[in-house]
Amino acid sequence: MSDPFTTLLINQIPTHLLPTDKYKTNSIAVYIRQPLEEEHYTKVALIPQILQRGTMRYPSAQKLRQALDDLYGATLQTDVVKRGEEQIIVFRLQIANETYLSDTTPLFAKGIELLSEVLQNPLLENGVFHSRHVELEKDLLARKLSQIKDDKVRYANKRCTEEMFKNERYRLFSHGSIDQLEQLTPQSLYDYYQKMIRSHPIDCFIIGDLEQNDVQHTLSEHFSFPREAIIEWPRTEVVHEVTETREITEKMPLSQGKLHIGCRTQTAYADDDYVPLLVFNGVFGGFSHSKLFRNVREKESLAYYVSSHIESHKGFMMIMSGIDVHNDQKTVKIIREELDKTARGEITDDELAQTKAMLINQIMESNDQPFQLMERHYQGIVGGRKRTSSELMSDIRRVSKEDVQRMARKVQMDTIYFLTSEGEAR
Amino acid sequence: MAYETIEFQQLQETLYYEKLPNGLDVYVLPKKGFQKTYATLTTNYGSIDNHFVSLEGKEVKVPDGIAHFLEHKMFEEEEGDVFHEFSKYGAQANAFTSFDRTAYLFSSTDHVLKNVETLLDFVQRPYFTDENVEKEKGIIEQEIRMYDDNPDWRVYFGFISSLYHRHPVKIDIAGTVESIRKITKEMIYTCYETFYHPNNMLLFVVGAVDPENIFSVVRQNQAQKSFAEPKEIERFFAEEPDTAAQPRTEVNLSVDIPKCMMGYKETKIGLQGRDMLKQELTTDILLDVLTGPSSSFYEQLMEEGLIDDTFGSDYTLEARYGFSIIGGNSKNPDLLVQKVQQHIEKVKQDGLDPQEFERNRRKKIGAFLTALNSPEFIANQFTRFQFNEMNLFDVIPVLEEIQFEDVSQRLHEHVQDEQFAVCIVK
Incomplete structure (x- = not known):
């Protein structure tokens, strides 16, 4: 299968279009890329929230949500994610296709108009973001950040990442930090927003039962960002040799310990080794047939969940498991043994074949989910290498046991983080 | 065939x-x-x-x-x-x-x-x-x-x-x-x-x-397989009073921001088929009109810093039990509970807004179409519906036939003080 998207340049925004009648809705996403920087990352986290708080035409969040509801419950969601050492803002709009409604007034153009209102016409006061909206969103973000502690897995993940990358930009949390919130002003936030929409890369994705001409027409009418030359920034640093494995233990009242092991893979999306790394992860910990699940859970009954995950752009793999507070040493030992076995080439034909079948299935399945399909395509844009699903699948099929073994040798445990209880588990 | x-x-x-x-x-x-x-x-x-x-x-x-x-x-x-x-x-x-x-x-x-x-x-x-x-x-x-x-x-x-x-x-x-x-x-x-x-x-x-x-x-x-003769399965459920067992429960988990859930026990149970579907959808709309994200009440709570975007509502209806839930994270759960109860009491006296009813009905129609993009939703919901003699594909026709009076009637039927309970995790 060739590239499913057709890319058009509309008012200088690359717009990736996929016409299809598979869905009962039309899906639109706008991605904006930022370098991950100490100076700006909390602003980046806050800006999409402020934009959703109100526009000149819909001056409150309530008015904006009512406008969405009136479009047959259109949904607008924003997300801020880290991809390597970049911080990406995503706006996702999903809107019913009127073909399936009793009322057949066209909805797509109205949805685009509303999205453009949010992106290009925020509610301003004295030429900058509205101060009350900024205050409200600062308070909400502060609460969101402080209650990460209440979700133990998320907290452990964040802490392990901060420790492991303490001297790299990747340590910065995608949703910003409480310490920085105070100093942010409507002016500094608005200035950064202006910079973003003028000179940061923006991509637009559209999937639905739509004609190219109509899309072109609707977007050129509504999307007109004051674009300038796109800024240059440092690429994500991937290679980082591990000299020794650090162990960190943190305590708080809890009933299950959370073991997170951060590993370096020295491999990012654009590398030829990326696909072998995906297969390695599948053999080692990505699935319920993987070594980790079979040994830590099925054989030793140590955990309910245990898995490993690849971050595609930073050369990073995270292993996670929830275990009894007394079983950390034992579990780490088994995980290490399984990594060593893989590095020695103890990989069965079944493990390899099952992993490939599962990875290929995941890629095929994502083709049925509009936002996942966009996400995969965008991964190629951020990663600096285009891989169509058919290329990806044929590369997966070619991976050998030796390749998997080679990847296992490349993977090094960097930081072992254990969140455990003070005294006995509660 | x-x-x-x-x-x-x-x-x-x-x-x-x-x-x-x-x-x-x-x-x-x-x-x-x-x-x-x-x-x-x-x-x-x-x-x-x-x-x-x-x-x-x-x-x-x-x-x-x-x-x-x-x-x-x-x-x-x-x-x-x-x-x-x-x-x-x-x-x-x-x-x-x-x-x-x-x-x-x-x-x-x-x-x-x-x-x-x-x-x-x-x-x-x-x-x-x-x-x-x-x-x-x-x-x-x-x-x-x-x-x-x-x-x-x-x-x-x-x-x-x-x-x-x-x-x-x-x-x-x-x-x-x-x-x-x-x-x-x-x-x-x-x-x-x-x-x-x-x-x-x-x-x-x-x-x-x-x-x-x-x-x-x-x-x-x-x-190829043989099974015993099918038998009607006899299940026993203890007699359940209409009242809430305990109006207020607190759990201590030392969380950063308390979590609060409140709601009403359904006393109109034992329904099946289209009657059950209609009650489920009518109550869903009712809860959205009362406290949904597009309501003035939600906006007011947000302004007062009493809720964040985790605040929401949900209605569960099965053959032998049912309940509504309203809640989310709150810095001051006791004040939140008081405000929600006062608000609902006031709406009971003043009546619901017909425009809000129409907007939320529309929103539900769109949300259902979006859900039909998901095979997981279709299979799981269809099965649940079928076990209760309801048909998933009746959702839109039933939504279209619900009248404003149905929602008003539901408000007085479902919202009763003796059926109210709240749980707070601190």
Whole structure:
């Protein structure tokens, strides 16, 4: 299968279009890329929230949500994610296709108009973001950040990442930090927003039962960002040799310990080794047939969940498991043994074949989910290498046991983080 | 060709149905353009079915958490773990236990017929031994402890157990560390034999499939197996008063920001079919009009810093129980509870806003269309609906027929002080 998207340049925004009648809705996403920087990352986290708080035409969040509801419950969601050492803002709009409604007034153009209102016409006061909206969103973000502690897995993940990358930009949390919130002003936030929409890369994705001409027409009418030359920034640093494995233990009242092991893979999306790394992860910990699940859970009954995950752009793999507070040493030992076995080439034909079948299935399945399909395509844009699903699948099929073994040798445990209880588990 | 064809013109969907001689209900919904197939095999048996007459005619009471325990053990076969059989054919398998149902499922983009057979075979071939039951206890204990640390889960169950005096919906689906220790192989077989008869089960296949191929594989597969004569299953539920058992419960988890859930116990239960569907949808709309994100009340609470975007509402309706839930994270849960109660009381006096009703009805129609993009939603919801003699594809017609007066009437019927309870996790 060739590239499913057709890319058009509309008012200088690359717009990736996929016409299809598979869905009962039309899906639109706008991605904006930022370098991950100490100076700006909390602003980046806050800006999409402020934009959703109100526009000149819909001056409150309530008015904006009512406008969405009136479009047959259109949904607008924003997300801020880290991809390597970049911080990406995503706006996702999903809107019913009127073909399936009793009322057949066209909805797509109205949805685009509303999205453009949010992106290009925020509610301003004295030429900058509205101060009350900024205050409200600062308070909400502060609460969101402080209650990460209440979700133990998320907290452990964040802490392990901060420790492991303490001297790299990747340590910065995608949703910003409480310490920085105070100093942010409507002016500094608005200035950064202006910079973003003028000179940061923006991509637009559209999937639905739509004609190219109509899309072109609707977007050129509504999307007109004051674009300038796109800024240059440092690429994500991937290679980082591990000299020794650090162990960190943190305590708080809890009933299950959370073991997170951060590993370096020295491999990012654009590398030829990326696909072998995906297969390695599948053999080692990505699935319920993987070594980790079979040994830590099925054989030793140590955990309910245990898995490993690849971050595609930073050369990073995270292993996670929830275990009894007394079983950390034992579990780490088994995980290490399984990594060593893989590095020695103890990989069965079944493990390899099952992993490939599962990875290929995941890629095929994502083709049925509009936002996942966009996400995969965008991964190629951020990663600096285009891989169509058919290329990806044929590369997966070619991976050998030796390749998997080679990847296992490349993977090094960097930081072992254990969140455990003070005294006995509660 | 023994199957029926059911067309839903406005939605442009066609559903195929056949009841097999052994009682198994089989539904197939082909999705045009999809690559993925999703299949669920569900038994009408969940955590609340803990007191019943067994297949041998004995009245039995079983330990808490046994339906979920049985679900875990289903995956073990004499030859090993059934996950591997699925992985070989690129299928992702899983299962879940709810209050009322236990579902086994897979998704795959290839070898669908083979995977359907694997699904039927593993669920219809129990293999429980003293040893494998014992081994599972460690894994499930970790699953229970994981939920113990999860404040969202704790507030949800805390709320339900505040509402109910005796109904088993108040029991945690996984049971407790103590209750699962009492579970034996024999008890699991008793539950299996009573509730896993094909006559008590439903197979739903949705996605890239040809109905004839699915039916012929399922017919052949089932014809090779023999089952006892189906029997009406007798289940016992203790008499439950209309009132809330305990108006207020507090749980101490030392969370950063308290979590609060409140709501009303449904007293109009025992419904099935279109009446049940109408009550469910009417109450959903009611809750959205009262406290939904587009309401003035929500905006006011947000302005006052009493809620964040976790605040929401939900309505659960089953044959023998039902409840509404309103809540989320709040710095001041007591004040929030007071405000919500005052607000609802005021609306009861002043009446609902017809415009808000219309807006929220529209929103629900759009949300349903969006949900139809998801094969997972279709299969799981269709099954739940069917077990209650409702039809999923009636959702839009019923939404269109609901009148403003229905919602007003629901407000006075459902919202009663004696049925109110709240749980706060601090």
